[in-house]
Amino acid sequence: MEARGEAAAVGFWKREVVEGCVDVADLVSPSKLADFVINPYVGCPHACRYCYARFTTRYRPERPELWGDFVDVKRCSKPLGAKRLTGKTVFMSSVTDAYNPAERKYRATRRILEELAPIDCFLSVTTKSNLILRDLDLLKARAERGLASVSISLNTLDDAFRSEMDAASSVEERLETLRVLAEAGVPTVLFMSPIFPFVTDFRALVEAARPFVGEVWFENLKLRRGFKEDILAYVRARFPKFYAEYLKIYRRGDVGYWSALKEEIADYCERTGVPNRIFFHY
Numbered sequence: 001m002e003a004r005g006e007a008a009a010v011g012f013w014k015r016e017v018v019e020g021c022v023d024v025a026d027l028v029s030p031s032k033l034a035d036f037v038i039n040p041y042v043g044c045p046h047a048c049r050y051c052y053a054r055f056t057t058r059y060r061p062e063r064p065e066l067w068g069d070f071v072d073v074k075r076c077s078k079p080l081g082a083k084r085l086t087g088k089t090v091f092m093s094s095v096t097d098a099y100n101p102a103e104r105k106y107r108a109t110r111r112i113l114e115e116l117a118p119i120d121c122f123l124s125v126t127t128k129s130n131l132i133l134r135d136l137d138l139l140k141a142r143a144e145r146g147l148a149s150v151s152i153s154l155n156t157l158d159d160a161f162r163s164e165m166d167a168a169s170s171v172e173e174r175l176e177t178l179r180v181l182a183e184a185g186v187p188t189v190l191f192m193s194p195i196f197p198f199v200t201d202f203r204a205l206v207e208a209a210r211p212f213v214g215e216v217w218f219e220n221l222k223l224r225r226g227f228k229e230d231i232l233a234y235v236r237a238r239f240p241k242f243y244a245e246y247l248k249i250y251r252r253g254d255v256g257y258w259s260a261l262k263e264e265i266a267d268y269c270e271r272t273g274v275p276n277r278i279f280f281h282y
């Protein structure tokens, strides 16, 4: 996101997304998140302002566009490979959203799900888009064999804040997606990520999603080079009363907020019986 002064610090604007394709030798990569990860696209039009995946533009020097303004569908002739995937865990996706808007046209994720259908691997999909419901048939069939779960990433119930942060599905659409998936028997996770200090109301989110999820994952906001200044400028303009606290956390490295919140979340989940995983790094 380009910085364009105070007004632009708050506003989120979408430019035209440039679409293309890129040939890759393999769609499947070993990963720390699961045994393997599959990213059907390079780039992501969801354009989240806090997206850590923007570092991938480093490997695409032919792409002059900013993060969020391009998407390349991957072309690959190599099969996913039943032999190497059987019995393994597969995560989709780590540096793009498999259900970004380009998927409507290219259906690369759908093709991957079809190829994975006969393979006995556990597939975990995470997305911010209700487009995933298009593939409910395939996800449901996997879930019936105990081989699938879906996490929906959401960090607020305030759709104005959400729309200033990303160009994906609305808050309402994401909650509805969880509901439909859960009712179809697909194991669901609310992935509360990234938690914005003082902005994300974790209790309200847990309660809103609770009827439709089996588990809640929590991840804190990390500000990395490339978007740290944009987010701090945003907070200063949009939430001035929290700005000093953000400076404490993100300029002075004070970890007190996160350690206290981690305890609060763990305590709340234990008291209310919410299965959870907390991925806090600070």
Ligand code: SF4
Binding pocket: 044, 045, 046, 047, 048, 050, 051, 052, 053, 094, 095, 096, 097, 128, 166, 168
């Ligand atoms: S949806 Fe995920 S990959 Fe896409 S921009 Fe947002 S954080 Fe990045």
